[in-house]
Amino acid sequence: GNSVTQMEGPVTLSEEAFLTINCTYTATGYPSLFWYVQYPGEGLQLLLKATKADDKGSNKGFEATYRKETTSFHLEKGSVQVSDSAVYFCALSENGNKLVFGAGTILRVKS
Amino acid sequence: GAVVSQHPSRVICKSGTSVKIECRSLDFQATTMFWYRQFPKQSLMLMATSNEGSKATYEQGVEKDKFLINHASLTLSTLTVTSAHPEDSSFYICSARSGAGGSSYEQYFGPGTRLTVT
Numbered sequence A: 001g002n003s004v005t006q007m008e009g010p011v012t013l014s015e016e017a018f019l020t021i022n023c024t025y026t027a028t029g030y031p032s033l034f035w036y037v038q039y040p041g042e043g044l045q046l047l048l049k050a051t052k053a054d055d056k057g058s059n060k061g062f063e064a065t066y067r068k069e070t071t072s073f074h075l076e077k078g079s080v081q082v083s084d085s086a087v088y089f090c091a092l093s094e095n096g097n098k099l100v101f102g103a104g105t106i107l108r109v110k111s
Numbered sequence B: 001g002a003v004v005s006q007h008p009s010r011v012i013c014k015s016g017t018s019v020k021i022e023c024r025s026l027d028f029q030a031t032t033m034f035w036y037r038q039f040p041k042q043s044l045m046l047m048a049t050s051n052e053g054s055k056a057t058y059e060q061g062v063e064k065d066k067f068l069i070n071h072a073s074l075t076l077s078t079l080t081v082t083s084a085h086p087e088d089s090s091f092y093i094c095s096a097r098s099g100a101g102g103s104s105y106e107q108y109f110g111p112g113t114r115l116t117v118t
Helices: none
Strands: A003-006 A011-014 A019-021 A022-027 A032-038 A044-050 A057-059 A062-065 A075-077 A087-092 A098-100 A105-110 B004-008 B010-013 B019-025 B032-038 B042-050 B066-075 B076-081 B090-097 B113-116
Touching: A003 A087, A003 A098, A011 A019, A019 A105, A022 A087, A032 A062, A044 A062, A044 A087, A044 B090, A098 B042, B004 B090, B010 B019, B019 B032, B019 B090, B019 B113, B032 B076, B042 B066, B076 B090
Parallel strands: A011 A105, B010 B113
Antiparallel strands: A003 A022, A019 A075, A032 A044, A032 A087, A044 A057, A057 A062, A062 A075, A087 A098, A087 A105, B004 B019, B019 B076, B032 B042, B032 B090, B066 B076, B090 B113
16 A cells, blocks of 8 residues: 655754755555644644656745655755754645655754 | 634543544635544554545544544534543544645644543
């Protein structure tokens, strides 16, 4: 079945550091890929998405590119802020149906 | 943006009792709602999918008689944990989707409900 694997955390960075959170997936077809963010005490929010190979999703300085050849959707940001501290979830969905989530990666940014 | 609320945010109940969790879409009509369970330091696991006015579809391994889901209106779905036991203690999260096609595939998530069974 479909699955998502993302790097374990927590990831601790200093402000303005470069961020990469790895995500790889296994799917039978051609899924859409997502990154969700969960800030403390809040629900999950869609951060960005990509629906087909080579698409790049971007939002709030975060980017991820749908790489079919490596079945990856790594999340990157050039300069993180303290306010980016949250839990990040990679997920996939086939045909708009149920979401399959990775385990989540805690990001802590120190000032 | 679309807002989904959950009530209560935290609940403590005694073993053997039942507890109901509500999920509401506040500013849109949700034809489909999803219920997830999240264990500490683990991912969200889909429990069931409910479409307004029809029976919920449960994922493999989820007891439908224990986790009763009702999606009686386009803005409300409820999850009732019946005869709760300590192993049911978890973080329950709902999400809602407005319909099929385009951006309406996006799910909007509630803030979650922390259930503790003593």
